[in-house]
Amino acid sequence: MVIELLRKIWSILSRLSPDLKNLIIIILFFIISLTSFNGLGKRIIDGVTKSTIELRSEAENYSKKMTPVINENIYHILMSDQDACNVLLLSYHNSQSSMQGFSYLWITGITEEGRWNITEPYIKNWTELSAINYGNELDRIHKLKYLRIDDIENMKEDYPKLYFKLKECDAKSAAFYPIQSRNNIVGMLVILYKESKEYDLGYYMETIEPCITELYSILNYTKEKENMK
Template structure:
């Protein structure tokens, strides 16, 4: 029965004129191409959506793993520098975009450790620092590699916006240590003091370096995600697995 139908259709098409045959062939080609292209596009979009979802879940898992280590390194600085009241960890992000497509860069606080129960929390004061407003002052600190303010008041003219934040924190003295990743600056350590800080010889090497170097590695996710992707199948990833 099916062969008879196919034979009838073949004979009908075979009796058509050459121009009509050409039109039919072109039409069938367009239909087949359209179906194939539609299926191919759907496959690509599905693969892309799944990849984005997987990358997001992997990044979230990475954050969960490094969180206790990041907090420990901030704690170590505070434990060794008894004169400090606050250690604040800042990182860059650009997850906000304007309606005309401009991507805004921010420096925002993600962790804070305080000395004792009486120290004022300043985490919210250092949230969402718009790079357009603070960028020039941040670049001055980055170019110097670090900045130590003996007196916050003396920097009012040189760094007015950052000085205002320090005054809101009621800090008399402060220190800034940029965190440098593989390709760019990825964050900054801010240490606050209630009075003028006198630095001992080798302070940076003994107190800051042991924490800021691993923080620079852990916070630079773009350079770490390939290694993490290989390690994430393990049930328990240790710190040395990420740093080595």
């Protein structure tokens, strides 16, 4: 059927002048090429869309799987530190960008445990904080490896923005523990206290370090995904 159609087209073309015949052949070639390209483009777009959905689904399933483990670690820190009233886990992300393509970095609370008979949830106070706005203070904590404040009034000069954030949470004392490696930063633990905190020798090694090690592995999803292949 196709061959017969081509024969009829060629029979018509053969009667035309060479210039007109060449012009029609070029136009037909262009139409056929454009149609083929559109089909290929659609297949490429469909493939990319499907791949994006699959990757997002994998990430969401991983998050669901790791949620109990994450919360167990946060709860363990709370139970191991009898003076703590709230333990928050913050994570970095960059899911928004400007119209000019500038990607914004944020740090946001993703889970919290607390002694709810003496405190209330404050995770909403740590949602979508601009890492640019808090950058100088956060960078200083990451370089120090941790920051403990016996009285938050003492941090007002050096960490004014975090000071007011802690005031919102009715904290009298606090500690910040970055979740990071030498070359990668994934999040931070924030522990709130109603009173000034005194630390026992070995506190970090026993209470914080084991949980931070596991949380770093979990939150570093890109590396974890490579290990799962």
